Amino acid sequence: MTKAPPRAVALIAALLALCLLATACGSSDDDGGAGTSGGSGGDLVVSAATSLKQAFEAYRPEGVKFQFAGSDELAAQIRQGVRPDLFASANTRLPDALHAEGLVGRPVVFAANRLVIAVPAGSDEIRSVEDLTRAGTTIAIGSETVPIGAYTRRLLSRLGSAQSEAILANVRSNEPDVGGVVGKVAQGAVDAGFVYVTDVEGAGGKLSAVDLPERIQPSVAYGIAVVDGAEHPDQAQAFIDGLLSGAGAQALRDAGFEPPPAG
Incomplete structure (x- = not known):
């Protein structure tokens, strides 16, 4: 195999160095652009x-x-x-x-905001908070740590222990947010759920609201x-x-x- 002349080797090495330098500079420009767009700009x-x-x-x-x-x-x-x-x-x-x-x-x-009982649109099985105490009724509420769940439990505590315990005994689902409660009721997975009145109004006609007595409403x-x-x-x-x-x-x-x- 014939060896390349020393001058040719040097020329090839120089060209390779220039290519590497150009590539490095290109990467630096791209990174710099990305860094700028991801800084104080954006939504x-x-x-x-x-x-x-x-x-x-x-x-x-x-x-x-x-x-x-x-x-x-x-x-x-x-x-x-x-x-x-x-x-x-x-x-x-x-x-x-x-x-x-x-x-x-x-x-x-x-x-x-204020709380209501949400029921599937067209349902007339639940007409008052007292109806939620009936055996066999299924209810969804928010979990204890989420605001809708804390408000619900505060509301129930104002009913007295007998009614409150009867309603809680019918709870079949503790949801991580009010959207979960809305979904369960809208799908008919439960008979009713405690939600905000705004959730019923925003449900596109899938839910109806049963008003709760003012005396038990929590401040939301x-x-x-x-x-x-x-x-x-x-x-x-x-x-x-x-x-x-x-x-x-x-x-x-x-x-x-x-x-x-x-x-």
Whole structure:
């Protein structure tokens, strides 16, 4: 085999070096572009309670991304290091707790709601809370840790122990968020479930609401806070402002939410 002349070898080595350098420079430019686009740009990220889905999606300012789940699950994610820009909860306890832990700013109460008994549309088996005590009735409620579940148990405690125990004995499903309760009732998997009135209004005619006595209604208030270290603090504050007086406030009213409690 004939050896290449030394000058040819040197020329080939130089060409290879130039190719490697060009490739390295190209990689550096690509990485730099990706880093820039993934920095302070991008969407405002809002982690919100499932019951807010209809209203928030109707409101949705430009450049906003939503993550809906149970309020307790979203709070747990923030404690584990997830950093959305905003946390909107179906209660005030969770935002207040995260604020005390230094994970979110001072919470703002922006809406109120009330509980009803949801039944499949057209059903007339359940007409009052007393009907839920009948043997053989099947009920879905939220789990103890999610706001709808805590509100439900608070409501039941005001009925007295006999009625409360009879209703809880008929519970067949403890759901991780109110969407789970809505789904079980809408599918006919259970006879009834405790949900927010806004969930019935947003169910597209699949559910009917049975009103509950005012004397047992819990106070249902929604809190929102800017997450510490949010990438878009100005956009986050503008989103909150819109919920209090603007397009967001109108979307909440249209979905059946009530104004935040006075004081």
